[in-house]
Amino acid sequence: MDIKNILAEEITAAVKSVFDHKLDPKHALISPTKKEFEGAYTFVVFPLVKVLRNSPENIANQLGEYLVENSEHITAFNVIKGFLNLSLDNKLWNAILKSILENKDFGQHPSNDKTIVVEYSSPNTNKPLHLGHLRNIFLGWSISKIAKAAGYKVVKTKVVNDRGIAICKSMLSWQKFAEGVTPESSKTKGDHFVGDYYVKFEQAFREEYTNWQNNEGEAVFKSNAKDGEDAAAFYKRYKNTYFNEHSQLGGEARKMLLDWESGEPNTIALWKKMNGWVYDGFNKTYGALGVDFNDIVYESDTYLLGKEYVLQGLKDNVFYQKPDNSIWVDLEEEGMDQKIVLRSDGTSVYITQDIGTAKVRHDKFSFDNMVYVVADEQDYHFQVLKQVLKKLGEPYADNLFHLSYGMVELTTGKMKSREGTVVDADDLIEEVKQMARTSADERGGLSELSEEERQSIFEKIGLGALKYYILKINPRKWMTFNPEDSVDMQGATAPYIQNAFVRIQSIFRKGGEVSTDWNREVALSNQEKELIVLLSSFPEEISEAMQKYDPSVIATYTFNLAKAYHKFYHDHRILGAEDPSVKQMRLALSKTVANIIEKSSDLLGIGMPNYM
């Protein structure tokens, strides 16, 4: 039972009957009436003005009169300009409330027999997760939940970048400096432990580079600097070349990478050991965040993938080869550049792997859609990937979606790992929980609960606040992370939403009992109707969030629902309602609101406490 559908049908019938015109469903624009006007839903008649060659007021008035006369649901109407505002019968409001209360799966769309693969998180194994990863993880998790609610079968996956020069740096650094210390012996979380050695490598390398600059580097500077380029600028630009051509440490790290690629047993053993430490650490973080995956792809398994497809593409003239044997694709007709797809030595580049991974995934899951949750600095890469797959004739190429999200910046500027201005994920998680605890202590509640229960509540509140703070913003936008705002507990925040839920739980603890059996003629207040309108729109909100790949749609919706409830709660007595039927209706309404708040928040990965 969906109000908008009911109204759309009745309005279509009215248009047919009054004007003998078949209303285009696209023109059946029905939206909740703005608060300052009388009525629950509004039909916009402007699109009919031209075809009916009549004034908006006339059309609206005639339709209104017809509807009040002929519809059992519509009790009154008013017309303002081309807006036909309709009031609905109490019986309908009560019936809708009952149907939502009774439908345990309300919001869940029927299966569409489609599979969607969501790739998110995708960390490197040389350092711990930070704030930027959190935005990625929250978005990926939420989109997975939303897709499921929208009727998809969902596969959550991540690509672990577990190989390459970066992890070799950590390995080499550990070998040189650790003297056998392990995460266990130093009581350090594994990913942080390995990250520390990565930082140590960078420090040692910087020292080495500075030394070199003061000795044989000077000659290189003099012979290679561009006109007018000063030493600082030159050495900044030259850093990579130095690493590859002069550096002792760089040489050792590259040697390690070659050993790894050739499967040298000691190197492989060290690599496995250190990555194992990192995974232990990551798993703790994922656990704390309440997220998981169905499928994990390791780059070490896939980094050679895609080559065969590229060679096939070369045969099919999708690609072309340069004299040095490197293989390229020409996308200039599509407004893009020439891109390399296979190196001259025959090894894969980034995009080669992505081509391979896409194909393998399609073979494995026969997905209909795939979403890559990846930061917007890779917009161009995904445009290219999509176009290349299209050229290769992959049928799913058009169904790839890059959920491109903006960077998270700090109030002090960009996060830079090299400058140590990165907000660590684990630290942040601890801080937000602590803030929730401090806040609860300040208001003196929850003292009667066990420490275990309190801990669980603070996790929900603290993490909820953080998740909501990040997810409420449109993914596309860059955001500035303000630590104070992120743990704000008032206004458009998770705690505000949780508080609405908790208030409802409290009512039921104080003796409220839900029954589906109440007098269906009970009159509802405007606020009660508004709540029902909001509840009814939950399935649509899910569709919209899915269609836009945007969890902020759900975040805004959930806040609006909580807000409407808080207001209702303030202005109405529930347990102390004047009439038993009214009381039952309000209990049913409260229960339904709690259900939908819980489901809707769950789509954001935010849990509801029973007390706060």
Place this chain on the structure above:
RNA sequence: GGCCCCGUAGCUCAGCUGGAUAGAGCAACUGACUUCUAAUCAGUAGGUCGCACGUUCGAAUCGUGCCGGGGUCACCA
């Protein structure tokens, strides 16, 4: 320079598949707790929707051009 994204209240953001007088939250100020949880509610104040043209009954929303900010254009990932 080419391509892409962003620009709405002091701050953070909704609204953008054209629809009513552009909305929230925060911050500021005022008020509401012997009452179902005040992590709440109500009120006041706050706007050249970056600028200019155009499209039409109607533009924050669509188009074109500019201005400002960012990203990207590696045999890195």
